[in-house]
Amino acid sequence: MLTIQDLKFGWLKSQPLTIEIDHLSINKGDKVFLKGPSGCGKSTLLGLMTGINQPYSGTISMLGKELTALKGSQRDHFRADHLGYIFQQFNLLPYLSVIENVTLPCFFSKVRKNKALASSGSLEQEAKRLLSHLEIPTQLIHRQVTELSIGQQQRVAAARALIGKPEFIIADEPTSSLDTDARESFIKLLFNECVETDISLIFVSHDASLQGLFDHQIDLPTLNKATQTGA
């Protein structure tokens, strides 16, 4: 599903490498917790996995396609079709309603639009289905996202990542602004949706208390030879 081989990346040629990983593979449907202290390279690795950053050397293959061999615009298309992203700061568009935010990825990807239509008949119906599974009250769905609580906004961001059933969800510190109870319940709602459609989830967090909820844990400083050598 996702395979990394002999990957090397540094932000500046003149500086030591930030990422050096011999091998990593993530299977379909895996729920993976990626952990490590601040500055160890978690976001950099996500940037490589999503084709935003290009490595110096090595390969990253996703769904049988070698991302590292694609041109920039091909990587952009691949990302829009196959990856849902949940950001730490949500990145919802404040001038759009809840439902408009959720359906947005379908305007950038025909693949996801068609899957959403196949699931519920219309984009609005599919957004409503996801929002209801993520426990957003129906009366909120036409409001502007800024009128929602932080926890509600985070669940809207999850619905936006899930629409059109991408094969991968990448979540970068998505629970850091939630309290402990809200964190666990957010993760459980996200898991339910991922399991239903066999989505692979890569979830980044500093909060080691959450790791027991996941199938697999990756400790980045252990995997990443760049940090082991003190580089």
Ligand SMILES: Nc1ncnc2c1ncn2[C@@H]1O[C@H](COP(=O)(O)OP(=O)(O)OP(=O)(O)O)[C@@H](O)[C@H]1O
């Ligand atoms: N755009 C950039 N240009 C140059 N260096 C960068 C850039 N982004 C990150 N770095 C450096 O790469 C290293 C890894 O940063 P990264 O953001 O990947 O860590 P992280 O584990 O995600 O940290 P945090 O948990 O604090 O978000 C750090 O030393 C950081 O200074």
